[in-house]
Amino acid sequence: MNGSSRLKEHLTNLLNALTNLSPSRNLISQFILLLPKDLTIVEHSYPELTTAAAKEILQLLGIKFGDQVQRGKGLAEALYQHIHKTFDWLDNELVYRKPGEEVKKLDVRSELAKLLDTDQRSLPNPYMEWAKLVLRKLSNEQLGRKAINFMRMLLSRESIEIYDSNKFNMREPSQWDTFKKEVTEKLKVNPAEFEELCRLTIGDPKLGSEELYYTGSRRYMESQAVLDHSEYHLDFVYKHSRYLYYGSYYGGRSVTVHYAFRHKETLKKLLEGFEG
Amino acid sequence: MAREVEEFKKQLLNFVNALIAISPSRNYITQFLYLVRINGSIDYRIAEEAYPDIVKDDYTREAFAKIFGINFTDKISLDTNGYGYYLTDFINEIFKLFENPDFRAKVSSILKDEFPEGIPNLAREWLEVRLEGLRSEPTYGQNSIKILKEIVKIGRLKVEDLERKLNLSRGYILQCLNLLELYKLIEKDYDGSYKPSESVRKYQDLLEGL
Numbered sequence: 107m108n109g110s111s112r113l114k115e116h117l118t119n120l121l122n123a124l125t126n127l128s129p130s131r132n133l134i135s136q137f138i139l140l141l142p143k144d145l146t147i148v149e150h151s152y153p154e155l156t157t158a159a160a161k162e163i164l165q166l167l168g169i170k171f172g173d174q175v176q177r178g179k180g181l182a183e184a185l186y187q188h189i190h191k192t193f194d195w196l197d198n199e200l201v202y203r204k205p206g207e208e209v210k211k212l213d214v215r216s217e218l219a220k221l222l223d224t225d226q227r228s229l230p231n232p233y234m235e236w237a238k239l240v241l242r243k244l245s246n247e248q249l250g251r252k253a254i255n256f257m258r259m260l261l262s263r264e265s266i267e268i269y270d271s272n273k274f275n276m277r278e279p280s281q282w283d284t285f286k287k288e289v290t291e292k293l294k295v296n297p298a299e300f301e302e303l304c305r306l307t308i309g310d311p312k313l314g315s316e317e318l319y320y321t322g323s324r325r326y327m328e329s330q331a332v333l334d335h336s337e338y339h340l341d342f343v344y345k346h347s348r349y350l351y352y353g354s355y356y357g358g359r360s361v362t363v364h365y366a367f368r369h370k371e372t373l374k375k376l377l378e379g380f381e382g
Numbered sequence: 383m384a385r386e387v388e389e390f391k392k393q394l395l396n397f398v399n400a401l402i403a404i405s406p407s408r409n410y411i412t413q414f415l416y417l418v419r420i421n422g423s424i425d426y427r428i429a430e431e432a433y434p435d436i437v438k439d440d441y442t443r444e445a446f447a448k449i450f451g452i453n454f455t456d457k458i459s460l461d462t463n464g465y466g467y468y469l470t471d472f473i474n475e476i477f478k479l480f481e482n483p484d485f486r487a488k489v490s491s492i493l494k495d496e497f498p499e500g501i502p503n504l505a506r507e508w509l510e511v512r513l514e515g516l517r518s519e520p521t522y523g524q525n526s527i528k529i530l531k532e533i534v535k536i537g538r539l540k541v542e543d544l545e546r547k548l549n550l551s552r553g554y555i556l557q558c559l560n561l562l563e564l565y566k567l568i569e570k571d572y573d574g575s576y577k578p579s580e581s582v583r584k585y586q587d588l589l590e591g592l
Contacts, residue, residue: 110435110439110442112410112435113410113411113435113436113442116409116410116411117411119403119409120403120404120409120411120412122403123399123400123401123403123404123409124400124404126396126397126399126400127397127400127401131396132393132396132397132400133389133393134393134394134397135397153386154386154387154389154390154393155390157383157386157387157390159387159390159488159492160386160390160394162488163394163485163488163489163492166479166482166484166485166488167479180475180478180479181475181476181478181479184471184472184474184475185472185475187468187471187472188468188469188471188472191465191468191469192465195465200465201463202451202461202463202464203463204461212448212449213448214448214449214465217445217448217449218445218449220445221442221445221449319463
């Protein structure tokens with residue numbers, strides 16, 4: 107076996123192993139990703155994982171069983187983080203920033219395809235697989251169909267401004283207010299349903315946040331991107347804040363906050379195949 | 383209930399097989415990444431000799447730099463926001479899990495047909511691979527093993543002690559110690575003496591077979 111074929115073999119094995127750990131391929135990974143959940147829901151939705159033997163193993167992975175089933179420290183938490191990184195990595199969304207350089211996303215898929223001498227489309231894409239499963243599930247639910255249309259409406263925009271400190275006193279509706287009005291009318295959703303759509307797609311602060319990146323320094327931050335994880339972890343909406351300083355740090359600063367989108371192309375392509 | 387038990391077994395097998403396949407003891411790429419990670423950085427020259435498939439070819443090296451977030455200069459290191467860094471974090475947790483005898487015993491009892499000898503202790507296996515890698519190094523390998531055995535026997539030794547005991551030149555001993563440090567088989571203490579690493583202390587029996 108020459109060097110190059112050994113490398114291809116090991117790279118293929120690694121990609122296969124990483125993909126097999128993704129939530130669309132493995133129930134244990136899926137379970138870990140979607141925690142915390144009420145025990146009654148877990149017993150109903152995952153009967154395979156609540157037998158005595160299964161519970162013993164899951165506890166050793168770091169899962170805590172009580173009235174609520176939660177991820178504790180250990181492999182479960184590490185896998186949770188790892189699933190998100192692999193989602194982003196194999197969907198060209200992993201944010202990469204070297205000190206002094208601009209924030210960028212690397213085209214990992216084309217590099218992998220070249221190394222493996224294969225077409226990019228034949229490479230695994232765990233995020234796409236998972237999103238397909240989630241959309242299929244949503245498309246069978248009443249609010250789910252509205253969620254699919256809500257996602258379409260979000261993704262048709264470049265970004266949506268939600269706050270601008272300069273306009274704070276102007277009583278002018280923000281882009282988000284306008285968007286909300288449009289959604290309410292078009293999808294005929296009540297305020298409670300709108301909140302639920304946001305929890306399903308934009309993020310649920312109870313599921314934790316993650317800083318994707320920041321620019322500038324911690325003291326003089328120029329911009330910051332923060333993601334709230336959403337119910338099924340499609341995690342395609344993040345908050346992007348841009349800061350403008352008046353002279354020095356002590357002179358104060360203004361801030362504008364937008365909802366911005368990632369995994370956009372993948373989701374747009376997938377959404378074409380679903381009825382809303 | 384039987385269906386649930388069977389389904390869990392199937393899922394567990396896939397899960398465990400995937401974790402095993404990522405281990406640096408089984409995969410050339412994670413082995414390279416993990417060795418870079420545990421050392422902070424490694425000399426380009428050493429990596430070129432040990433991992434020629436990745437480092438020697440310009441095209442492959444540049445692709446790896448982008449895919450895994452690796453810096454290739456005179457030293458090779460991982461970017462803290464690159465996938466290689468995240469992956470090696472995850473590998474640390476895999477090692478901890480497979481080192482847990484309870485986990486191995488419970489999984490082995492469920493997957494006894496698939497793993498008749500029990501599921502492997504990947505941390506121990508990683509040490510075996512490093513010792514094997516060291517032994518096969520043509521110039522310093524054999525004597526590095528001798529030095530390691532001597533350090534394990536006494537507990538900690540300085541270069542002067544090794545010179546006296548093994549009758550080897552100081553320069554040669556220093557090269558062997560560099561190699562032992564690269565594989566994280568020994569640690570240099572504040573007083574300049576060398577002691578076995580934690581994994582060597584834990585799995586000393588592996589040295590006896592060498």
